[in-house]
Amino acid sequence: MMADKATIHDIARELKIAASTVSRALNGSPRISQQTKDSVLSVAKQLNYQPHKLAAALRNGRSNIIGIIVPTADRNFFGSIVRGVEEVAMNANYQVIICQTYENPAKEAAAVEALINSRVDGIITSFSKNTVNFDHFLKAKRQGIPVISFDRTNDDLDISKVLIDDFKGAYKATEHLIQQGCKRIGHFTSFQNVSIYKERRRGYLAALEHYSLPLVNELIVESNMQLEDGRRSMQKLLDERISVDGVFSSSDLGAMGALQVLKEHGIRVPDEVAIVGFSNDPFTLFSDPPISSVDQHCLRMGNIACEIFLDEVKLNGQAEFSPRKVVLMPELIVRGSSLRTSS
Template identity: 55%
Template sequence: MKKNKATIHDIAEKLNITASTVSRALNDNPRISDATKKKVLKIAKQINYQPNHIASALRSGKSRLVGVIVPTANRNFFSSVIRGIEDIANNLNYKIIISQSYDEFEKEVQNVEALLNARVDGVIASIGKTTENVEHFQKILEKGIPLVLFDRISNELEVSQVVIDDHLGAYQTVDHLIKSGCKRIIHFTSNQRINIYKERKRGYEDALVDNGIAVDPKLIFDCNMQLEGGRQVMQGILDQKIKFDAVFSSSDYSIMGAMQVLKEKGFKIPEDIKLAGFGNEPFTSFTEPSITTVDQKSVPMGQITAETFFEILNSDGNNVMGKKTILKPELIIRDSSL
């Protein structure tokens, strides 16, 4: 027989008080004495009471839960953003529910449905690479629930957004490579519907032009931004015998793959080829040579995203339309480009 789940009525019966008193004690209501709160918490622990957030949300209109959708949580960037979001949410007595889309559109749609069914008070999201239709996010807004986007955003949604200046980060990186003597700089990019790749490519091109170097489309390569993708693209470049003296990738992972292939083929870095990535993943400082990259200010991004979210949540449920916060990136110059 399945054991019945403990309820506030069980706690009330053991303490000979009302269920409403138990509920107020569990929610730290100032009208309830500290002594009663301690007794309630003690019994709750003894009988393994677990609050029903959905039922609570239905009663109060607030679940104190925030849904967070990321492409993947095992990347340092996204895990650090989540940490920043939690810093703010936990201080306000809110908890977050993390969902991963794995850059799959259908999975992202399912995540939105699941979070709405969980009665979250709002959603914070970074859009997946394959997402072209944003109707599932529009559904959140139609329900009057706050939505804030970070990093990978969509201009089709009138919502608040928090990003870094991807154009500036790319521009500074390519400008640094040019000033280090490079003239034929390969660029790894990805789906141009994704704002971060579009802006980083634009920064790459503008830096070339401003330094008097013509943009050569033959030096721009599409990549899935994974380590293996970087390896495959670099192998193809070498097979085609394309002349180049540097590589700037929109991802640290793909530049790591490129570096592996170059070293296997006997190239010296940075003497023969200079390399730079984007993201400041932890491994970039441990490789040999260490990799020049762009720090995306991930923890501050998470904190500002959460602050923006709670500003909206506490503003009578009205979304702050079009509020866009742009953080300044930091170019970290390391051995791979010196």
Template identity: 45%
Template sequence: MEINKVTIHDIAKALGIDSSTVSRALNDSSRVTKKTKDKILKKAEELGYQRNLLASNLRKNVTNTIGVVVPRISRHFFSSAIQGIEEAAYQSGYNVIICQSLEQLEREKNILESLAANRVAGVLISISMETMNYDHMNGLKQGGIPFVFFDRHCSIPENNNVLIDDFKGGFDATQHLIDKGCKNIVHFSGPQELGIYKNRFDGYKAALKKNNLPFKDAYVLSSRLMEQDGFENAKSLLENVLDFDGIFSANDVAAIGAMKYLLNEGIKIPDDVAIVGFSNEPISTVINPALTTINQPGFEMGKIATDLLLKQVKNKTTLLKTQTIILDSNLIERDSSKK
């Protein structure tokens, strides 16, 4: 059954006044007296009138919606960041559109074009693994749409960023393995063009240097850090007969792939090889042995990034100083490294 929506014309007809007066009253125009406004608002409520906020906002060339672009919603870190984003947005009266790039640059470009065309108030983005060129951000700049990078960011000047201390996370993970007696530590890295993976890699190298352990190129394996990549990396290590007793993976997913392969090959974890991941995915507590990992404050990052974005949205006429906010991370020790 089709439901007939109440329009401003229905309210005008019921009160015997012009629809233009009803429209002004509903938009809180100073051209309508308080007495008339109250009468119109009361009748609108009686009739069950609902404003079309989208149409209203589009007429004003602005919406109360922010766009969020993440690589994968399925990753726990991003889902917890989205919770923080939605919480902060809701408190400020904003809606959220969530999109995922699936780590594809072309998809990311199309999403940003669509968000700009729909006149979102601002955009929060964590770039894809394929994003090495940032020209597609120009559409937002030209449209006067503020944006904030979170977790993953572009290495271009004068941007707002909310990140974690990836260098410290990489250092802490590697130092933890060294403290457990590991001397030949492999690193599973993501694309070095992405700041987060470069910084985690630099943290790994710094920990080796601090402890007078040699850095070896053969011990660094780069990939997209999917579970299958971790599986293949571990297989490669054994096939090449590399002497290793520790693995620091730049994410949990690849670490878990490696654990599955090594355990299947009769390698004992942590006795033969200790492993540390990054991100604290829920599965890291379920797998046996449970995975030691670097915890990221996703919810907190989402809230802070949203607050920073909305500050830009509400001060479009004022040139605000750009900010990079760095959040701390912490290591959670579990059985995969308890030698």
């Protein structure tokens, strides 16, 4: 017999008792004597018995596993969200499974299906930028699996949501650039079907309007908001000789790309062009100059998403759970890329 294949039937044969007795002993049933429990645990350890978690989930309707779906796990923002979820989940005796979509709706749908088949107790997710059909999440919800979205959400879905006030974050970032003397502020953004980018653009426009600065459409550049996109967006403005003295990027990677191109062209940051990013990724501290950014409180966002899940699962279907929407307030972190000491 292979040690890693041991079952409750092997333990039962060793002790010459019924498999049902072994099962009850392993689950701490008060109907089983302490002496029998000790014997079962001792033999289970000798045989390297590992409980079949999926089978247990099928029996008791609870797997104590949470599925987390993110676009990519190698971004600090999403990594911090996972850490925030795990902090709360582990204290509540839950484990997590992490799935990546790489911004692909088909991979996202496949991940949801895999998590449903794994009998997860809940799904915490940030939608792919390209997702327009959310039927896979509705399927999970119909099967009694709580779905909580964070950061990238959809108002048409009747699920709980945790996000920051992207509008206010963008407004603060743009206002700061204006207060530093910027009058022609470029805005690097992404697909407007994604709520966060739509709200950040709205905050940028509101700040311009409040301070009576004209909207210049050619200053708004849309891309995927990765490092190379930030470089291309900044280069586009320079190549087309579009006058710009400030940049508000909807991602820190875009801001870093802009900073690189400006330095390569000998354009002084922040004196000639000031820059603010979004997310407060750790690398923003170590650029030259350090990049100002909007902090999204991602660790807390992950904590709250898991707390909402625990609140919903506690009801155990006995009462209807009213979806919650938690909006965190962003914080502008001012650093050398935007602070003009002479202004």
